[in-house]
Amino acid sequence: MAYAAESDAGLDLASTTRQVKLEKESELRIEVGNDAPLRLRLLNGSAEIYGTELPPEIWLTFPPRLKFAVFTWYGATVEMDGITETDYTADETPMVSYVNVHAVLEGRRNRAKASASKGSDTSLGPRVIVVGPTDSGKSTLSRMLLSWAAKQGWKPTFVDLDIGQGSITIPGCIAATPIELPIDPVEGIALEMPLVYFFGHTTPSNNVDLYKVLVNELAQVLEKQFTANVESRVAGMVINTMGWIEGVGYELILHAIDAFNANVVLVLGQEKLFSRLRDVLRKKPNVDVVKLQKSGGVVSRNAKVRQKDRNYRIREYFYGLTNDLSPYANVANFSDLLVYKIGGGPQAPRSALPVGADPVASPLRLVPVNIDRDLLHSVLALSYAKEPDQLLSSNVAGFIYITEIDSQRKTVTYLGASAANFPSKYLLMGTLSWLET
Numbered sequence: 482m483a484y485a486a487e488s489d490a491g492l493d494l495a496s497t498t499r500q501v502k503l504e505k506e507s508e509l510r511i512e513v514g515n516d517a518p519l520r521l522r523l524l525n526g527s528a529e530i531y532g533t534e535l536p537p538e539i540w541l542t543f544p545p546r547l548k549f550a551v552f553t554w555y556g557a558t559v560e561m562d563g564i565t566e567t568d569y570t571a572d573e574t575p576m577v578s579y580v581n582v583h584a585v586l587e588g589r590r591n592r593a594k595a596s597a598s599k600g601s602d603t604s605l606g607p608r609v610i611v612v613g614p615t616d617s618g619k620s621t622l623s624r625m626l627l628s629w630a631a632k633q634g635w636k637p638t639f640v641d642l643d644i645g646q647g648s649i650t651i652p653g654c655i656a657a658t659p660i661e662l663p664i665d666p667v668e669g670i671a672l673e674m675p676l677v678y679f680f681g682h683t684t685p686s687n688n689v690d691l692y693k694v695l696v697n698e699l700a701q702v703l704e705k706q707f708t709a710n711v712e713s714r715v716a717g718m719v720i721n722t723m724g725w726i727e728g729v730g731y732e733l734i735l736h737a738i739d740a741f742n743a744n745v746v747l748v749l750g751q752e753k754l755f756s757r758l759r760d761v762l763r764k765k766p767n768v769d770v771v772k773l774q775k776s777g778g779v780v781s782r783n784a785k786v787r788q789k790d791r792n793y794r795i796r797e798y799f800y801g802l803t804n805d806l807s808p809y810a811n812v813a814n815f816s817d818l819l820v821y822k823i824g825g826g827p828q829a830p831r832s833a834l835p836v837g838a839d840p841v842a843s844p845l846r847l848v849p850v851n852i853d854r855d856l857l858h859s860v861l862a863l864s865y866a867k868e869p870d871q872l873l874s875s876n877v878a879g880f881i882y883i884t885e886i887d888s889q890r891k892t893v894t895y896l897g898a899s900a901a902n903f904p905s906k907y908l909l910m911g912t913l914s915w916l917e918t
């Protein structure tokens with residue numbers, strides 16, 4: 482695991498170090514200060530961060546603003562060095578109910594594995610979808626369930642449908658990746674080759690039809706992979722969702738449950754959503770709807786903080802969590818790039834339509850984008866499509882950030898995360914932009 486480890490040598494530990502003793506089944510909740518990282522180590526006992534065990538004695542470095550909890554099942558002492566925004570211990574947590582869910586999922590994985598070894602190719606592991614309002618701890622619970630499963634040697638698939646605050650790649654995308662090791666508390670998910678679809682907006686209301694198409698596409702690709710890969714199939718998936726639970730948001734939850742054939746729905750922190758889903762899903766005997774309590778440690782984030790977090794995620798894509806990556810600045814000719822948007826475009830004039838029909842915008846229409854200064858500061862996705870008509874159904878290899886447009890020379894300057902060639906000439910654009918600061 483890529484822990485940010487350091488030795489003690491040469492460090493002045495006198496000023497801000499302190500020890501915290503944690504009783505069994507309690508947690509230390511921390512918000513790292515805004516300006517400097519925090520170092521923390523486990524001195525004795527055992528403890529975990531969102532399902533991943535801490536190594537004994539090794540200092541870990543947590544970046545500014547990170548919010549997390551160190552939980553212990555049996556008691557532990559940890560040492561901290563640095564300034565926190567807040568830190569306090571809490572002995573009331575929903576962790577026992579969360580680990581009970583994990584135990585039930587383990588049972589299902591074992592049963593699926595046993596039936597697969599008897600030759601059944603219908604052996605399906607649990608497909609868990611985590612739903613609830615914003616800031617109910619959905620991502621955190623998803624992460625725990627994945628890390629606990631990986632610790633037992635399973636390779637569950639993580640599906641992140643949260644285009645606002647996802648944890649696999651930049652905002653505006655839905656994505657999936659296998660989890661082979663407990664998730665690193667500092668670095669997050671170790672990515673080999675995540676399967677990423679570019680929606681291009683941070684709220685689904687910009688194009689609900691496109692969002693559904695991409696969810697279906699991702700679900701179908703995973704279904705195919707599961708058919709070929711018993712290990713993934715029996716480990717199942719954990720699907721994280723957005724916090725939009727009313728109106729269209731609610732419809733999109735039902736759509737995702739159907740698309741992925743979810744068989745366990747975990748509802749965090751909202752009675753109303755739980756009873757609505759339980760009533761609607763009663764028709765499906767194979768789907769269990771389970772209500773879980775929200776942790777008191779979950780930190781609420783307002784719209785401004787969410788926007789900032791999105792910018793950090795984009796920055797992290799190009800520069801790494803601790804500025805450890807060097808992006809590539811490149812120049813391309815306008816003619817080298819074919820940029821498309823999905824949705825909108827000129828509507829058919831009323832005169833061209835049958836009497837009584839209303840002109841509607843076409844949400845799935847491919848619209849070529851002229852390269853001009855409007856593209857400045859846009860984040861574009863590099864599609865695997867070989868032809869324009871594959872753009873809707875193709876996943877993406879990565880992203881570029883447009884830093885300069887020279888209309889006279891007809892060149893575009895952009896930042897890319899790697900020097901590798903683009904997978905094709907086709908790029909996708911949405912409303913995602915970033916101002917590098």
Ligand SMILES: Nc1ncnc2c1ncn2[C@@H]1O[C@H](COP(=O)(O)OP(=O)(O)OP(=O)(O)O)[C@@H](O)[C@H]1O
Pocket residue numbers: 508510511548549550614615616617618619620621622643646722723724776777778779780781
């Ligand atoms: N027990 C805890 N102690 C301290 N911080 C926590 C705890 N649980 C969650 N958090 C923090 O609270 C924040 C919100 O949690 P999380 O991202 O899991 O919520 P969410 O429901 O997925 O939010 P969203 O709807 O925005 O996706 C995160 O920064 C997370 O690290």
